[in-house]
Amino acid sequence: DSGVTQTPKHLITATGQRVTLRCSPRSGDLSVYWYQQSLDQGLQFLIQYYNGEERAKGNILERFSAQQFPDLHSELNLSSLELGDSALYFCASSVDGTEEIQYFGPGTRLLVL
Amino acid sequence: GENVEQHPSTLSVQEGDSAVIKCTYSDSASNYFPWYKQELGKGPQLIIDIRSNVGEKKDQRIAVTLNKTAKHFSLHITETQPEDSAVYFCAAFSNTGNQFYFGTGTSLTVIP
Numbered sequence: 118d119s120g121v122t123q124t125p126k127h128l129i130t131a132t133g134q135r136v137t138l139r140c141s142p143r144s145g146d147l148s149v150y151w152y153q154q155s156l157d158q159g160l161q162f163l164i165q166y167y168n169g170e171e172r173a174k175g176n177i178l179e180r181f182s183a184q185q186f187p188d189l190h191s192e193l194n195l196s197s198l199e200l201g202d203s204a205l206y207f208c209a210s211s212v213d214g215t216e217e218i219q220y221f222g223p224g225t226r227l228l229v230l
Numbered sequence: 231g232e233n234v235e236q237h238p239s240t241l242s243v244q245e246g247d248s249a250v251i252k253c254t255y256s257d258s259a260s261n262y263f264p265w266y267k268q269e270l271g272k273g274p275q276l277i278i279d280i281r282s283n284v285g286e287k288k289d290q291r292i293a294v295t296l297n298k299t300a301k302h303f304s305l306h307i308t309e310t311q312p313e314d315s316a317v318y319f320c321a322a323f324s325n326t327g328n329q330f331y332f333g334t335g336t337s338l339t340v341i342p
Contacts, residue, residue: 119273150330159236159319159334160274173329207273215323218264219330221273 121222135196142210232257232324236333253320262323
């Protein structure tokens with residue numbers, strides 16, 4: 118158990134809908150990362166937050182957004198969902214968001230029908 | 231930005247044999263290289279890491295080597311066991327992009 122929690126574990130929705138994925142980092146970690154893992158691809162970095170502020174942005178679509186709240190939990194919002202958005206979404210946390218060890222959560226499996 | 235390539239994509243070995251997975255990176259500013267193991271239905275778990283000021287690091291049956299000049303690093307697993315079967319990812323942290331870049335993964339199968 119990494120100490121990072123993600124909810125929900127599974128999510129099934131329809132195209133065009135909007136969903137919110139939630140992540141709670143390990144106790145003491147200030148930085149949260151979001152990744153997308155599709156069937157044939159590795160981990161694609163989406164976005165990183167540090168202590169409530171956006172720190173780095175990867176291949177995140179404009180239909181996706183995220184935020185980190187004062188209690189350090191983070192939410193990833195996916196809107197106007199398409200079939201191709203079906204994937205595993207992982208959250209990871211680290212102490213300060215630099216070249217430090219990342220701890221991954223168990224992921225949320227999103228299926229868009 | 232950084233580009234991390236990982237080979238092979240699949241690897242099958244007999245139990246007890248060694249397994250080697252190789253990664254190359256492009257950004258000379260990358261300075262931290264973790265390896266993750268992902269079992270079915272779970273999130274990636276860090277198994278070993280190496281920083282750019284070190285050439286080799288070992289932890290029991292697992293070792294990682296880094297060649298900064300050639301920009302490649304490798305994961306070595308000795309005396310493989312069936313429970314080593316999983317997908318392994320390499321990653322590089324680039325100070326240029328201030329983020330981690332991951333390889334595409336290697337599916338390792340250890341045959342009993």
